[in-house]
Amino acid sequence: MKTICLYFEIHQITHLKRYRFFDIGTDHYYYDDYENERSICDIAERSYMPALSVLEDMIRTNGNYFKVAFSLSGVGIEQLEMHAPQVLEKLQKLNETGCVEFLAEPYSHGLSSLVNEETFAADVKKQCEKIEEYFGKRPAVLRNSSLIYSDDIGGQVAAMGFKGMLTEGAKHVLGWKSSHYVYNCNIAPELKLLLRDVELSDDISLRFGNSDWPGYPLFADTYINRIASLPENEQIINIFMELSALGIAQPLSSNILEFMRALPACAKEKGIIFSTPTEICKMTHSVGALDVPDTLSWVDEERDVSCWLGNAMQREAFNKLYSVADRVRIANDPRVNQDWDYLQASNNFRFMTTKPSNVGLDRGIYSDPFDAFTNYMNILGDFINRVNSLYPEEIDNEELNSLLTTIKNQGDEIEMKDKEISRLKTKLEKIQMAEEKLKAEKPTAKKTASKKTSATKKTTAKPEKEA
Template structure:
C-alpha cells in the first residue's frame, strides 16, 4: 500500500528595522514590529487559519485516516503567540486529534548546524521543550532548518538521541535512486532518513497555478493518478512544503483549498493512505544508505546552501556572528540571549544573496538589494557585538573562555548532584518522621 506523508513548515523571522550606522551604540532595539505584525497577520488570515480549519475538517471527515506533520520554528511560535494566538489554538486542536505530528528543529531557524554544534544542539533541545509545552508532544523526528543535512549533521543528530530525520531527496546525492523509499545514514546506520519527493511537492508549491505549465490545471484526481502510477515497490511519497503554500503562495482563488479537500478521497479510492513521518519510519525498513559529504537543502536547483552562504557578504556576516557564540553562551542577560536567537535566523543571510536576485530570492526580501540587506544586518550585528564585548571583552581570549565555560558546566553538574542528594535526604527524613508518628 502506498502512503503519502504530508509535512508543512511554518517559519517567520523577526525582521530588522532600518538600522543605520549612527544608531550603533545608541539604539539596542533592532526589530520592525509594524512589519512583523502586519506580515504575520496577513499570512495567518490568508493561510494558517483557513488551512488549520481545513485540515481539522479532513481529519474528522475521514475519521483519523488523514494525517499530516508540522515543523514550526521557535521564533515563529513567539510571533504567533503575540500577533495571532488563534493560529496556536488551531494547531493545538489539530494536535489533540492524534493525527498530527510535530517535529523539532532549530529554535531560531538558524544555520547553527553549519558552524556551531553546541548551539545547534541547544536550539534543538529548546525547540523540543517548546513543542512539548504548547502541543503536549515530545518530538521524535528532527528536521533541520531548510532541510539542511550532511554526514556531520547526522552525527550531531545521533549524539542528541535522534534516530529519525527528514531531508531533501537531492538528485546529485540519490543519482538513479528514488526518493520514494526509507533510507539510512551511511556513517550512522541507526539514523533513518525520509526524503522529500521534489517533483510532486513542487507541483503543488510552485506549479499549481502556473498557466504556462503543460499540466495546468492540476486536479486532485490527476495528481493522485501520478502517485498511483509510480512503481509498485515505491511505497512512500513525501510531500514536504511551506504551509504558506495553502492560501498565500497559492492564493485561495487558485483553488488550492478545493484541491486539498478533494485529495484524500481520490487517494483512498486508489488504495493510497496517509501517515506521519514517525509512523512511516517505525513501519518501513531502510532499503539502503546514503552519504552526504557536503550539506544539501531543499532550496534552488542545486539543493545546496548557496542561498545563504554563497557569496563573500554572507560568509563574512556568518563568520562574524558565530565568532562570538562562546561569549554569548557565558552571558545571563535575557535580552542579549533573545537578540542572539533572532539574529541567527537564516532569512537574514538569504536576503544578502546575489544569486538570482532579479528572480525568486528578491520576492521575499524587505530590502532593495543584497548589499542593503548586508549593510543593515552588519550595523545591527556591530551594536550587538559591542554589547557582548562590554560584558566579555576581547582581553579575555578563547582559551580563557573555554576554561570558564568548563568550570561553569562542572558547577551546574555538581549543583544538580547536590540537589538530588538533598532530595534523597529530605525523603529519608520524612520517612523517619512518619515512622515516629506511627510509633506514638
C-alpha cells in the same frame, strides 16, 4: 502499502528596521514592529487560518486515516503569540485530534548546524521545550532549517537522541536511488532519514496555479494516480512544503484548499494511507545508508547552502555573527539571547544573495544585496559591542574554552546531584509512609491486647467466686 507523509513548515521572518552606522551604541532595538505585525497578520488571514481549518476538517471527516506533521520555529511562535494567537489555538485543537505530529527544529530557524555544535544543540533544545509547552509532547523527529543536512549534521542530531530526520531528496545525492524509501545516516545508522519528493511537493507548492505549466490544472485524483502508479516497492512518499504555500504562494482563488480537501478520499480509493514521520521511522526499516559529505538543503536549483553563504558578504556576516556564539551562551542575558535568536535567522543572509533564483525573493526594505549587508552589519556591530560588554573581549579563546568546560562539568554535577536528591526524597517518602502505617496499626494492637487482658482477668476471677 504506500503511505503519504504530509509535512508543513511554519516560520515567520522577523523584519529588521533601517539601522544606520550612527545608531551603533545608542539604539539597541533592531526590529520593524509595524512590518512584523502587518506581515504575520496578513499570512494568518490569507493562509494559516484557512489552511489549518481545512486540515482540521480533513481529520474530522476521515478520522484516524488522515495525518499531518508540522514544525514551528521558535521565533515564528513568538510572532504568532504577539500578533496572531488564534493560529496557535487552532494548532492546539489539531493536536487534540491525535492525528498531528510536531517536529523539532532550530528555535531561531538559523544556520548554527553549519558552524557550532553547542549552539545548534541549544537552539534545538529550546524549540523542543517550546513545543512541549504548547502541545504536551517532546518531538522525536527533527527537521533542520530549510531541510539542511549532511553526514556530520546527522551525527549531531543522532547524538541529541532523535530517531529520525527530514531532508531533501536531491538528485545529486540520490543518483539512481529513489526518495520513496527510508534511509539512515551514514555515520549514525540509528538515525533514519525521510527524503522529500521534490517533484510531487513542488507541484503543489510552486506550480499548482501556474497556467503555463503542462500539468495545469492539477486535480486530486490525477495526483494520487501518479503516486499509486509508482513501483510497488516504493512505499514512502514524503510531501514537504511551507504552510504558506496554501494561500500565499498558491492563492486561495486557485482552489488549492479544495484540492487538498479531496486528497484523502482519492488516496483511500487507491489503498494509500497517511502516516506521521515518527510512525514511518518506527514501522519502516532503512534500506541503507545515504552518503552526504556535502551539505544540502531544499532551496534553489543547487539544493545546497549557497543561497546563504555563496558570496563574500554573506560569509563575512555569518562568520562575524558566530564569532560570539560561545560568549552569548556564557553571558546568558535574556535580552541578548532574544536578539541572538532573531539575528541568526537564515533570511538575514538570504537577503544578501547575489544568485539568480527561479523563486522570487522579496528583500523587504532592502534595495539590493549590498544594502541588506550594510544594514545587517550595522546591527551586528552594536550587538557584538553589547555581548563584549557582558563578557569581556580580552578573554582569549583558551580561557573561554576552559570556562565553558568548567560550566559544563558543573552543570553535569548539578544534574547528578538533582537526580540523587530526587532519589533520596522518594526513599524518604516511602519511609514516612511506612512509619505512618505502623502508627496506624499500633492502636489496634493495644485494643486487642487490652481485650485479651480483660478476658484473662475474668477467667481468673471466676474460680475465686466459687470458692
